[in-house]
Amino acid sequence: MARNLSARAALLSLALLVGVLLVWQVAVGGVAKTQVMDPEYAALMGQTATTGKSAMPGPMDVGATIWQHLKDPFYDRGPNDKGLGIQLAYSIGRVALGYLLAVIVAIPVGFLIGMSPLMGRALDPFIQLLKPVSPLAWMPLALYTIKDSGLSAIFVIFICSLWPMLINTAFGVSGTRKEWLNVARTLEVGPIRRAFTVILPAAAPTILTGMRISIGIAWLVIVAAEMLVGGTGIGYFVWNEWNNLSINNVIVSILVIGLVGMILDQLLARAQRLVTFPE
Amino acid sequence: MSILPFAGRASAPQTATRTAGTRAMSDDKYISIEGIARRYPAPGGKTSTVFEDMWLPMRRGEFVCMIGHSGCGKTTVLNILAGLEAPTEGVVIAAGEAIEGTSLDRAVIFQGHALLPWRTVLGNVAYAVSSRWRKASKAEVEDRARKAIRTVGLSGSEHKRPSELSGGMKQRVGIARALSIEPKILLMDEPFSALDALTRGTLQDEVRRICVETGQTVFMITHDVDEAIYLADRIVLMTNGPMAKVAEIVENPLPKDRDRTQLHHAPGYYALRNHLIDFLVTRSKTLRDAMPVGYDQRNPPVVRPTLSEADAAAIASTDPVGKRA
Numbered sequence: 001m002a003r004n005l006s007a008r009a010a011l012l013s014l015a016l017l018v019g020v021l022l023v024w025q026v027a028v029g030g031v032a033k034t035q036v037m038d039p040e041y042a043a044l045m046g047q048t049a050t051t052g053k054s055a056m057p058g059p060m061d062v063g064a065t066i067w068q069h070l071k072d073p074f075y076d077r078g079p080n081d082k083g084l085g086i087q088l089a090y091s092i093g094r095v096a097l098g099y100l101l102a103v104i105v106a107i108p109v110g111f112l113i114g115m116s117p118l119m120g121r122a123l124d125p126f127i128q129l130l131k132p133v134s135p136l137a138w139m140p141l142a143l144y145t146i147k148d149s150g151l152s153a154i155f156v157i158f159i160c161s162l163w164p165m166l167i168n169t170a171f172g173v174s175g176t177r178k179e180w181l182n183v184a185r186t187l188e189v190g191p192i193r194r195a196f197t198v199i200l201p202a203a204a205p206t207i208l209t210g211m212r213i214s215i216g217i218a219w220l221v222i223v224a225a226e227m228l229v230g231g232t233g234i235g236y237f238v239w240n241e242w243n244n245l246s247i248n249n250v251i252v253s254i255l256v257i258g259l260v261g262m263i264l265d266q267l268l269a270r271a272q273r274l275v276t277f278p279e
Numbered sequence: 280m281s282i283l284p285f286a287g288r289a290s291a292p293q294t295a296t297r298t299a300g301t302r303a304m305s306d307d308k309y310i311s312i313e314g315i316a317r318r319y320p321a322p323g324g325k326t327s328t329v330f331e332d333m334w335l336p337m338r339r340g341e342f343v344c345m346i347g348h349s350g351c352g353k354t355t356v357l358n359i360l361a362g363l364e365a366p367t368e369g370v371v372i373a374a375g376e377a378i379e380g381t382s383l384d385r386a387v388i389f390q391g392h393a394l395l396p397w398r399t400v401l402g403n404v405a406y407a408v409s410s411r412w413r414k415a416s417k418a419e420v421e422d423r424a425r426k427a428i429r430t431v432g433l434s435g436s437e438h439k440r441p442s443e444l445s446g447g448m449k450q451r452v453g454i455a456r457a458l459s460i461e462p463k464i465l466l467m468d469e470p471f472s473a474l475d476a477l478t479r480g481t482l483q484d485e486v487r488r489i490c491v492e493t494g495q496t497v498f499m500i501t502h503d504v505d506e507a508i509y510l511a512d513r514i515v516l517m518t519n520g521p522m523a524k525v526a527e528i529v530e531n532p533l534p535k536d537r538d539r540t541q542l543h544h545a546p547g548y549y550a551l552r553n554h555l556i557d558f559l560v561t562r563s564k565t566l567r568d569a570m571p572v573g574y575d576q577r578n579p580p581v582v583r584p585t586l587s588e589a590d591a592a593a594i595a596s597t598d599p600v601g602k603r604a
Contacts, residue, residue: 187410
């Protein structure tokens, strides 16, 4: 029954995809001649003027562009002409670095907050105040203090990944069941061993939830951050192609950004399943 | 009188085990609760007292059950014995040492089994073993853990996770974990109250078998009168809280080698059962309000409800424990 359902769902997805592609193709295709004009002039004006074809590329054009990118993803012909693979690698690298820094800070601090009600209360106003700030608002401050656009982007990723992980770690740690802690106490387990053998496994599913939210936000923010700082990365690529009026490449970028975001989310979902324990 | 030979036989093996070798006086006070009180801050700057000036001795190798209504501080007493809570006043001596915090010498079997769900059965028991013997090799730890799992009859389920086990099996793992560290004292907080009647019965049998075989000193809290009768050597009755008191310590007259199925035919069974139920129904309330004249909190009265005075005297002459009481 379940297998039947997933097969039917896949079929429906495929049908929807085909439908959307068809509508897209028809919508951007040429309708009719709009003006009679000199052939040389018509060649200059392009199909938009002569046949009423939309400047929006059709699915076939986008498909061709994707194929171009797939054939040679890592070419590098100067600062404004790099392969999609290279641009993605820059973005993923920045996200990975900023995210990793956030993990290093958020998990120990979250532990501290979760284990000490005093620290929890003392830090709470700061967290509440800084959490709702758009990570991009930090950008000028970062540029001014760090004086490096690449590092500033990493800092912005760090800041935006920090909060969900911090809050979830604190929540998971403080929610460790008293009975499990009592087990550790009656077994005279020391604080370090208790942190690693009882509190960490107990809080791990909650911590991973925070990490999953963070990676999603980080991937959202990197595109915007790279549009601002420029130079390299998928966000810069999108903006650059917009300036080139290459809607083709913009659409390809959207698809690729979505794909990478999905993969990152799935990786963390898998990690989450590994540490989740049934009760 | 059919009671006399039965009771006599009952006390004989007890006497034999308890007086074997040269026993120090402390064996009669292997655990000694000495004047403990527990108070909590109450609204309005007052304090509410769960109990105060409580004195209770427990013997080595003895199975003690504590019975009382909710709110009489049973769990607090157990937590103090475990070292999870500290008494507001007073001190508890266990195995010759004042209790300060938790100890591997006192294992706790929790009401809600408290297994770590991310560990397997073997992992849960091995966690306790490796806490007890920190320098033991991995093989030795696993060996001891497997032995404890075998004792509770769970061989073959070592690699299951707690979520794959029934309630009774989970509690068996809890028991194996407690036994695996070879504690001097075993503390149980209503360990079977969450189980169905059938499972409860089998687990009581197991616990009784293991404790009799190993001569384990046990302190157990229960609501269940029949459980106390089947398991305990002595039953401590608590009056209702707040300001609960140890009303009396009831000696269980039933033979040490008890058979669950024949228990209700044993002489003295109904007298004991009625005594306990009468206490829970009425005396736990009346005694809180007014203790009988001559009641001494430091020496709670010890009673043996089945026997007439003549029988008690006869047994006391062969049982040094009875004489002391």
